[in-house]
Amino acid sequence: MKFRAAVAGSDGIRLTMESALTARDRVGVQDFVLLENFTSEAAFIENLRKRFKENLIYTYIGSVLVSVNPYKDLEIYSRQHMERYRGVSFYEVSPHLYAIADNSYRSLRIERKDQCILISGESGAGKTEATKKILQYYAVTCPASDQVETVKDRLLQSNPVLEAFGNAKTLRNDNSSRFGKYMDVQFDYKGAPVGGHILNYLLEKSRVVHQNHGERNFHIFYQLLEGGEDDLLRRLGLEKNPQQYHYLVKGQCARVSSINDKNDWKVVRRALSVINFNDNEIEDLLSIVASVLHLGNVQFAANEQGNAQVTTENQIKYLARLLGVEGSVLREALIHKMIIAKGEELVSPLNLEQAAYARDALAKAVYGRTFSWLVNKINKSLAYKGAECPGWRSATVLGLLDIYGFEVFQHNSFEQFCINYCNEKLQQLFIELTLKSEQEEYESEGIADEECLRPGDATDMTFLEKLEETVKNHPHFLTHKLADQKTRKSLGREEFRLLHYAGEVTYIVTGFLDKNNDLLFRNLKETMCSSENPIINNCFERTELTDKKRPETVATQFKNSLSKLMEILMSKEPSYIRCIKPNDAKQAGRFDEVLIRHQVKYLGLMENLRVRRAGFAYRRKYEIFLQRYKSLCSETWPTWEGRPHDGVSVLVKHLGYKQEEYKMGRTKIFIRFPKTLFATEDALEIRKQSLATKIQATWRGFYWRQKFLHMKHSAITIQSWWRGTQGRRKAAKKKWAVETIRRFIKGFIYRNYPRCSENEYFLDYIRYSFLMNLKRNLPKNVLDKSWPTPPPSLCEVSQLLRQLCMQNMVWSYCKRISPEWKQQLDQKVVASEMFKGKKDNYPQSVPRLFINTRLGTEEINPKVLQVLGNETIKYAVPVVKYDRKGYKARVRQLLLTQNAIFIVEEAKIKQRIDYANLTGISVSSLSDSLFVLHVRCEDNKQKGDVVLQSDHVIETLTKTAMSADKIDNVNVSQGSIKFTTGQGKEGIIDFTSGSELLIAKAKNGHLAVVAPRLNSR
């Protein structure tokens, strides 16, 4: 084949795959299709046996998985095992449930077609276990999200609850499903499980009130008694001992070593919370379970009339409480029967047998309906939330069918009849879907003509007669009457025998009609309708009471629901798991050949194999085949324009399929050998790798280009936006500027008008800018006389501000001034008052600071100081004294104290002039430094006025005038100064200005002083 060459390139992969294959095949063959002698049943069973002994319980017939119950835990369901099967081609790994599960899942994802996995086999063959394992596989391997986790949990946890209420120990299986279950798992487009839905089929209610020897009632009863907390049991009025309850002791095996009711109870309690049960609902549910047990213990005795009376009042009390009904009403309902005849209600008492019947019917009805309620409740918690949103893509579903298996007991009743009928139907479906299309001669063995189940009006026996009449000619139907002499012995009069696909089953007709009618007396129904237990109330609807129509019989309901199931299954892509039970003893390692051969036969496995081998191992609609493999041929890749049929032709020719390897049908291609398909699959796998690389590269290119384009687009958008913004801002600014300028000009034009809308802005602005300008250019100090020119409107304000400013500067200047400096200034002020503009040498003194004193105490004779005592010297200065007569100049010191002026010569005080006696001070207006102290002369001690000269005349006089407080008595004279001497004589000093200082006695006897002219003058 051409594509082999392509495959050879990856020798490595191929080699590892082959070694894995041989390792797998060491024990028998992993696919019966590969059996040398495929027609031999012995070889088939030998292969099963060989593998079973090595714990290889799974073997394929093509794509059908045959599973043999190992009855022991095998280490093949771990997480690692799940991972090994995940996404791997069906044929690359050893046969396993997981391979089937994964294959269905992948078909669902790839083809988006609903799938179903049909698990068949007789009771105890491992169907329920297989279902659970498949569910676990999906829970672990499917993609998940937060919401999905809860869905997964609920899907898994619905099992223990349903098993507790719907499974029981039978002779065939310690955990036998007593109801049929079809579970849909819904997957979203990402392949995550997002919801689920369960359909339940006919629960074997009769088990509630009766169990065959060696069997038990439903698990929940024992679990509750074993595991329930003391408190709970007390509330429910129950005792821990199952032997106390009539409904639990019929099979005489309440305790079974393989079942741990206590543990199971914990599992169930936990599961109930996972699937959304709140505490109230759990209490209500368990109340019903308990009420069934109490009902079982209700006893009757007959009164004289033979009418039944309740003798167990205690039970009625509990029942009333648990079911939320009136005790008396319930009691009466249990022992009476109400019929409506011609529109009138007739109540008649029941005899013992009838009362027991009514009680059991109530127990069954209560339990059966509660079970259906439970399934509904679980469905609500599993519901796919997405389905409620219109516009969401609908989920694809994968169905798991786990229905009670074919079973034969010593006594087989209506339940077995229904169960086996159901299995018969499924077998038919299996045949139809796998074999029949190719093998027209395959004989459908189905019987169970539903017509025979139309109830006759009288008894079970008349029903049997009617049955005999209707189907007497059917080769698979036999009764005592119809049988020949030999077989007649093995059939009772009330029995009929059916030859099922899985073997003969003899049914006892007793109870058939009752069970079929499933009769619950009207008054009991009514009582239940008034129940205050919300579950019971929900299960019994009042409309049932008013409904005139005769209710459908159990068989009809069952038949209808089954035919609906068949439709569901037919609409899906099926996968098959055929479970085989290796022995009847539930024992590990025991391979009962007879039993197994029987199952191989009735399951039609040999036919299945033969068809696989003779026919075509693989077939697919052209569209689907082409879709899957078109990438392997350049002409069909990436799209084939013509008919799919032609496309497939081209494709297989390209792949080098040989003539005998395949056939082209009307709508499908048939491939004879699995190996052809494996090779194609392998080639696809390799092709996928390279395609994936290509797609990745293309995608990356595309992705980055998109990213780049997106960024570019974003950049341009931002740029243009920014430019726009900038432009708009600029324009706005311009507009604002133009308006402002315009306003200005207008304002300027109108500036001298009174304030109006044209000039107000301008005026405000002028004011504002004046004030701002002023703020920036305030005078720095008191001497700084600058001041901005105010606009007319602010003249007054400006003036006020200017004053304020000046005041402020002065104030702050004053605040900074030291006391010494103040004193200095005070003196300077006084000096200025006295001499400014009056005496020529005054200006020279202005910049020279006045000194505190010109002579230190060390320069004054201590004797003088001693005489002065505590009269402190405030000022001392060297002076020259001119004698009053000869005007001789003598060096003296002038001292000022608190009270007087002292003229001192060395150690001698020459003259003391008290300030009070100082009448004035005279000085010339010229630049000389002579001055005269005028002294009051009344006092003889006084020597008269004193003519002195100080080099610091301004300072000396200022201090003297201030000390003596004679500021106003300083007299600046032009020309001459007169003075008096001690004896009332006068002297005169004449002042003239000349080039240099000259002090001398003039010829006229005056003292002539020539003061130099100063430059400033």
Ligand SMILES: Nc1ncnc2c1ncn2[C@@H]1O[C@H](COP(=O)(O)OP(=O)(O)O)[C@@H](O)[C@H]1O
């Ligand atoms: N794959 C398995 N591995 C181990 N034990 C199994 C397996 N399948 C079934 N069993 C055992 O067989 C018993 C019956 O299986 P079950 O699935 O309930 O049968 P069915 O549903 O077909 O009646 C289980 O309780 C379990 O003990």
Ligand SMILES: [Mg+2]
């Ligand atoms: Mg089961």
